[in-house]
Amino acid sequence: MGGVCSTEKMAKAFAYESSDIDWCEDNYKYSEHVVEYFNTMSSFFFFIISPVMLYLLHPYAKERNLAIHLVWILMIFVGLFSAYFHMTLSFVGQMLDELSIMWVLAVGYSMWFPRKLFPSFIKDRTTFSKLVFTITVITSVSSFVKPTVNAYVLNCFGLHLLYTLAVEMRYCTDQKVLRLAKLSVALWVLAITCWISDRFSCSFWQQLNFCYLHGIWHILIVMAVAHATTLIAYLDANNEIPYSLPGLQYWPSDKWTIGLPHIVLKGTPKTRKQC
Ligand SMILES: CCCCCCCC/C=C\CCCCCCCC(=O)N[C@@H](CO)[C@H](O)/C=C/CCCCCCCCCCCCC
């Protein structure tokens, strides 16, 4: 009897529209199998940007720690789960989407959180990573208690990241670095504005017959994360591997206004060996 009950519960969790959340985009507008078509399709943007970022960050990751690649490898899963969530609006889709974001943040914090900002009882990065891992496992389990608040809690990390960057960049005067910081913040502000507006002003957007703000959020947040991770990686390289003489450039061309930022290591193999 209990077995039948739990099988039913499982089936419900996978069922279309079993999530509490329904984004502003009209359901089943373009396909009877895809609940939110534009939101699903825009999730594929994660698949385009992630491999490019893995390629662009590779010289830095090779010098610093190859585990850094986990951030953008996990972002591929975020895209996959986000597409599944919007395709089905199922409870399982929602949880996979939110949990994968949480684990990207956990890996990012473990790798990059500045050592000088560690709590005083933590001596090294390994201990810090273990603490982050423990907290993330506990949070992952407790996220099932009230799933609707998860997204708001996750967004608070954007604010914490902003604070951490502000502390790290207090004395920065390098124009290229400042430009990257401003761009990251601008993209994040635009992205979060779309997310909030889709959540809370849906009737307004429906009147205008423009219900695509959540899909636009997907595109903007990937770009914000691409810019922010490069900035964080650059600051980290300056602190942890200064002999590699990190610099910033844009792909495909440094002269283009729009592009993906990346780190170049200007230290010659000779200068690297000396350190
Ligand atoms: C020193 C710390 C370094 C940490 C670096 C880690 C940076 C990467 C962080 C997060 C990845 C975000 C991925 C967003 C995926 C969006 C999928 C999605 O749309 N999900 C929604 C449902 O479909 C869901 O409602 C969204 C929930 C909110 C997620 C908020 C994530 C926080 C993003 C922080 C990004 C900061 C950018 C720059 C700040 C200057």
Ligand SMILES: [Ca+2]
């Ligand atoms: Ca909808």
Ligand SMILES: [Zn+2]
């Ligand atoms: Zn989404």
